[in-house]
Amino acid sequence: MHYHKPQTFEDAIKIAATAQGVTRFLAGGTDVLVQLRAGIVTPDTLIDLKLIPGVRDIVREADGGWTIGIAVSGAELGRHAALVAEWPGVVEGMNLVGSTQVQGRATLAGNLCNGSPAADSVPGLVAAGATVSVVGPNGTRKLAVENIPASPGRTHLQPGEIVAAIHLPPRGVNGGDAYLRFIPRTEMDIAVVGCAISLTLDGDKIATARVALGAVAPKVILVAEAAAALIGTTLDDHAVSALQAAATAAAQPITDRRGTVEFRKDVTAVLAARTARIAYARAKGEAK
Amino acid sequence: MSKIHVSAVVNGDPVDFLADPRESLLDCLRDQLGLTGSKEGCGTGDCGACSVTVDGVLVCSCLVLGVEAEGKAIGTVEGISQGSTLHPLQRKFIEHAALQCGFCTPGILVAAKALLDQNASPTETEVRYWLAGNLCRCTGYDKIVRAVMDAASEMREAV
Amino acid sequence: MAKDERTTEFRLIGTRPNRPDGLDKVTGRARYGADMTLPGMLFAAVVRSPHAHARILKIDASAALALEGVKAVVTRADFPTGLTGEDWNLQENSMAGDVALYDGHAVAAVAATSRLLAEDAAKLIKVDYEVLPHVIDVDDAIRPDAPVVRTGAADHSVPAGAPPNVVKCVDFGHGDIEAGFAAADLVREQTYKTEATHQGYIEPHACVAQLGADGKGEMWVCTQGQWYIRRMCAAVLGIDASGLRVTPSEIGGGFGGKTIIFMEPLALALSRKAGGRPVKLVMSRSDVLRATGPTASASMDVKLGMTKDGKLTAAKVNFRMQGGAFLGASPVGEALSCALACYDIPAVQHDGVEVLANRPKAAAYRAPGSPMAAFAVESLLDEMCHELGLDPLDVRLKNAVHEGVKASYGPTYAKIGLVEVLEATKAHPNLLAKLGPNQGRGIASGFWFNHGGETSVSLAIGEDGTVTVSAGTPDIGGSRASLALMVAETLGIEYEAVRVNIVETGALGVNEPSHGSRATFATGKAAVEAARQAIGEMCRRAAKEWGIEEEAVVWKDGAAMPAGPNAGKFPPMTIAEIGAKMGGTGGPISGHHETNAEGVGASFGAHVVDVEVDPETGRTTILRYLVVQDAGRAIHPAYVEGQYQGGAVQGIGWALNEEYVYGANGRLQNAVFLDYRIPVASDLPMIDTVIVEVPNPGHPYGVRGVGETGITPPLPAIANAVAMATGARIRSLPLSPPKVLAAIKAKGRG
Structure with a gap:
């Protein structure tokens, strides 16, 4: 196994282009x-990408959005007060x-590129409308996060x-997002079901919404x-029921060592409502 | 398979070793540097017995490559005490009987120290969640949590 | 050192001094199985079967052997033939013969100059398999048309015409069972099931082994019993037991799973084939889960008869257990014997069978058999209490066994403490805590026989009057501290003046492992006897010096004193003074005791758990947990509490989330800690403990083993609590969220 520590993405791409066999990137x-x-x-x-300048940075963009470097760790993300807010x-x-x-x-990038349908960070990114910059031998392109995962362990990234x-787009005013997952223990498990929702309000009414589900399909789904079911409502009981029905209908889970089809469908509805x-509440400023 | 020369600082001491790129930092600490205090309980980042700090950040050394240690400052259980003076956590673990077989203890001490370094007054719940990645099969965690809380309390009073 | 509030007539026993191995363990110095390195050492890797059941057609190691630095490959062909009984089982489990019997069964092993090279070489060993039909589930395995795991494995207890995988039948009982059920106001019968779990010690099995062509060798190994390892390895390899010197490392947990051999003979065989170079072999976590441990899985019928005021009149249990592909590995006999041991029932009948399945050879796990049995019996007892409107704790008290009662498994109980345990439970404030919506409280009792066993201890007085104890039972949970306390108490010296060493096989006679909750009981009893022997010799030395009869010397406060007519004639002669001049008074002074330790006292406990169940997801949270158990006498109370707490939490894991999950292909699906879900710190509250002390008359300080009973009550206690919280009674473990949610929904449908 050969280990490389490129200083630029260009170098990383060149190394990958000439490498034989299986190549993996380290975030x-x-x-x-x-x-x-x-x-x-x-x-x-x-190919270790952690030494490329800027990959550990969290940058506020001019439009109010954010750019997060690919080697920013979960702990670093959690300590960034403005981003958390x-x-x-x-x-x-x-x-x-x-x-x-x-x-x-x-890292977010590693969790995304690992291609797991149960990746905990991906539904939140999808619900947020996050995009990624992809660099490669044929230049740079931008992709919506939901277009990266393909199937368990596989992504739509091209070789190299x-x-x-x-x-992340600008949050804007009156917006809120949340992610919940179900696991059997309190920590250390892979999500049996994950659900992320991002929405904005116009008064008490939901103006825009995005709902993403994890671990209930071969990839995270929007x-x-x-x-x-949410848009135009005040999240009344009827809206919640409609949300649950839509989320459950979209879920196409499997039975495996972590859960059954029936259980995953049931919990999808539960988490959708709770999320x-x-x-x-966050969009209304009533919760952190 | 060519090996890579790595220079790092471990517990304050400069070290050099040759690492196969496939070897984890845990392998290198144990096999190359003779620092066997860090343990392998799973090799998949699920048990925490190999916990060390890299530039002050708590990690599982089984999930770090040895070659990634280049230029880094590594902290292991062997570096927690100051000479023959034990860290309060080490003393409290003994006093509270917070270890039985002791195999998970090095990782838990490293992790607990990382917690107290950034939070002098953790709640019981904070201690439990911080240590959720450190499996212990002997104690049921009760005495471990008490020892960490007591060490934190003593360290607060000493300031 | 402050004593607990418990009143005690002792100076040291009942105090909580620092454990002698504490400093090594908090500084990283303590050396475990994988921490040993020897000059010229090689590293080994094992090739394991990916199939649950497959004929091994051919093993081609030529590509591996062609790698520079690869020193040896061994297969079953490198082991002697003709073994029988358990020796054959151990050999077969260490290395498959013609047929791989479970996913993870070793088929070849390789030694090379580095770990990575050994792993690379293992990948180059080509094994051709013919996949055979397999069977995993215990109820599937017992079917007459089940795939046959092995023919000819059954023992003489199995009647002709039994299903092919049934290898052992057990039955016993007493009393008029029909009359007993006829006398009951309520008779209920239910079926229960538990899945296999693993001991889950955090230290994977590891050894460094060396064996020469002369059959002489040595081994450093993490084990609960160095003599067991020696005997088993010698048998499997066809060498003399005394030719092998086994030194136990510090041990990173065992819980019964490190009382037998797994990969140790492979390391020895590789060393022998590699010219006697030492070989290190360390299992990965996935190897540990696939090929060591686990406990049996069980399918159990229970029938109980009860009067309307809660008196048990008759009980009938019928258990079916699989312990893998090997006769005798399941604890079906122990499970049956424990099932009804807490209760005084006029008529009891026990029936059980052991069944083979394509799974790893089950090893002992903390009170083997008792947790499953308790799950079945204590669950049904709870159901019947609720049906009759009786308090489940009062009913347990009403039927509790006590001294003089004939136990369900035969003998008559000596002094035991179940009644005291249940009364202490009843008085505990946790029972007054108010329960909210979706919350429930469960209680259960538990039992373990405890064990004495072969024990040999030596003790030597040092030149400065300090004392060295050589013990043969590896210290897993603080037994060096408890042994030092007992020896210091007996000798009248300070705790710190006693050093306890766990010694290698050449240093003592045969010791059984640290199993059966016996280390503090049996090794402690022998150590006290050894100390008394040394005291006798020290009194003789003083008498000689003083020129008086040795009968006129007594031992008090760490010194020989003239007594009787000579009292006060000479100043006391301390152990330090005696030690300093022993070279001139007759030579070294030591004590030694060896025994098959008898007088073991059974241990009873009761647990109370409060849970909350999320009615929408079926997830159970432990809110409060109480362990009450009879320790006989708590030598070091902190480590007694530690046994209670650790046992309870292993039981919580077994009850809620731990299970072996097999795919349709017979492969273990969750051979990593990510998916073999043992409890983590954030899953739990503090574990409250009450140490009840009903001294065991069979031990000089009243000790009962405390290690095992604690894992038994959690399984039914939690099931009982979940039943109260949800209204849904679940009769199979684990109570994983999908199962609990399904039960809640089924109840809703009515």
Whole structure:
């Protein structure tokens, strides 16, 4: 296995372009090392992106949005007060990944590129309308986060392409987001179901909404029907029921060691309602 | 497989070692540097027995490559005491019987110290969630949590 | 050192001094199995079967052996043939023969000059398999048409015509069972099921082994019992037991799972084949979960008869257990014996069978068999109490066994403390806590026999009067502290003046492992006897010096004193003075005691748990937890509490989330700590404890083993609490959220 520490994304792309066999990029490394140790994937080339200038930065953009470097750890994200105040759902999703120790290393970019349908940070990003800059041999492109995952362990990135930054749109006024997941224990588990909702209000009424679900399909899904059930409502009981029905209908889970189809569908409805209430309260400024 | 030369500082001491890029920092600490206080309980970041700090950040050393340690300051259980003076956490763990087999103890001490370094007055709930990534199968955590709380209390009074 | 409020006539016993190994363990110095390095050491890796059941057609190691630095490959062909009984089981479990019997079964091992090289070489060993039909579930395995795990494995207890995987039948009982049920006002019968769980010690198995062509060798290994390891390895390899010197490392948890061998013979065989170079073999967590431990899984019928005022009149239990692919690995006999041991029931009948399945060979796990049995019996008892409107704690008290009662499993109880335990439970403030919506309280009793066993201890007086104890039971939970306390108490010296070493196999006669909750009981009893022997010799030395009869010397406060007519004639001669001149008074002074320790006292406990269940997700939160248990005498109360708390939390894990999950292909699906979900710190409240002391007359200080009973009550206590919180009675473990939610929904549908 060859280990590289490029100083620029251009160099990283060049190394990847000439590498033989299996190439992996190291942002936080928490997934790559587990796969290496378990003998699931032993890369021939490992490209460590953490030394590229700027990858540890969280930058406020002119339009009020944010750019988050690919090597920003969960712990660093959680300590950024302004980001937490605007996008608590995005941050709480990332902060649920693994233990305190894992938070010291794990990154949004790594969690996204690992391609797990149960990745805790991805629904929050999808609900937020986050995008990523992708650099590669054929230049740079921007993709919506929901267009990155393809299936368990696979993404729509082309060979040699690297996620170079994550962008959150401006939060604007009267907005709120939230992420909840269900796990059997209190910590350390992979999500059995995850749900993120971001919404904005016009008075008491929901003006815009995005609903994302994790661990109930081969990839994290954006559920337009669930969002539609919220828009124009004050999150009354009828709206919550419609949200639950839409979310449950969109869920296409499997039975595995972490949960059954029936359980995952039931919990999808429960989490959708609970998440929506938190996001709504946050948008109204009634909750942190 | 070519090995890579790594220079780092471990518990304040400069060290050099040759790492195969596939080796974890835990492997290098244990096998190259003879620092066997950090333990491998799982190799997948799920048990915390290998907890160390890298530039002050608490991590599982099984999820860090040895080659990533280049230029870093590593802290392990062997560096917690000041000479023969134990850290209050170490003393309280003994006094409270917060260890039975003791295998998880090094990782828990490193993790608990990282907590107290940034939060002098953690609540019981904060201690429990901070240490959720450190598995202990012997104690049921009761005496561990008490020892951490008591150490925090003593350290607050000493300031 | 402050004593607990418990009144005690002792100077040191009942205090909480720092454990002697504490400093090493908080500084990282303590050396565990994987921490040893020897000159010239090689590293080993093991090739394991990916199939639950497969004929091994061919093993080709040529590519591995062609790698520079690869020193040896071993397969079953490198082991002797002709073993029988448990020796064959151990050999077969260490390394598959013609057939791999479970996912993770070792089929080959390789030694090389580095760990990475050994792992690379292992990947190059090519094994051709013919996959065979497999069976995993205990109820599936017992079917007459089930895939046959192994033919000819059954023992003489199995009647002709039994299903092919049934290998052992057990039945016993007493009293008129029909009359007993006829006398009951309420008779209920239910079926219960528990899944296999793993001991889950955090330290994976590890050893450094060396064996020469002359059959002489040594091994550093994390084990609960160095002599057991020695005997088993010698048998499996066909060498003399005395040729092997086994030194136990510090041990990172065992809970019964480190009383037998798994990969140790492979390391020895590799060393022998590699010219006698030492070989280190460390299991990964996934190896540990796939190929060591676990406990049995169980399917159990229970029938109880009760009068309307809560007196049990008859009980019938029928248990089916699988312990993997090997006869004798399941604890079905122990489970049956524990099932009804808490209660005085006029008529009891026990029936059980052991069944083979394509799973790893079950090992002992803390009170083997008792937790499953308690889950079944204590759940049904609780259901019947509720049906009859009786208080479940009062009913347990009403039926509780006490001294003189004939136990359900045969013998008559000596002094035991279940009644005292239940009364202390009843008085505890946790029972007054108000319960809110979706909350429930469950109680249950638990039992473990405890064990004495083969024990040998030596003790030597130092030249400065300090004392060295050589003990053969590895210290898992603080036994060096409790042994030092008992020896210091007996000798009348300070706790710090006693050093306890856990010694290698050459230093003592055979000791059984630290199992059966026996270390503080049996090794402690022998250590006290050894100390008394040394006291006798020290009194003789003083008598000789003083020129008086040795009968006229007594031992008091760490010194020999003239007594009787000579009282006061000479100043006391301290242990330090005696030690300083022993070279001139007759040579070294030591004490030694070896025994099959008898007088073991059974241990009873009761737990009370309050839970809250999320009615929408089925997730259970432990709100409060109380352990009450009879310790006989708590030598070091902090480590007694530690056993109670640790046992309770293992039981909580078993009750709520831990289970072996197999895929349709027979492969273990959750062989990592991520998905084998043991409790984490944030899952739990503080675990309240009450130490009840009903001294055991069979031990000089009244000790009963305390290690095991604590894992037994949590399974039913939590099931009972969840039933109260949700109104849904769940009769299979674990009470994982999908199962609890399904039960809540089923109840809603009526």
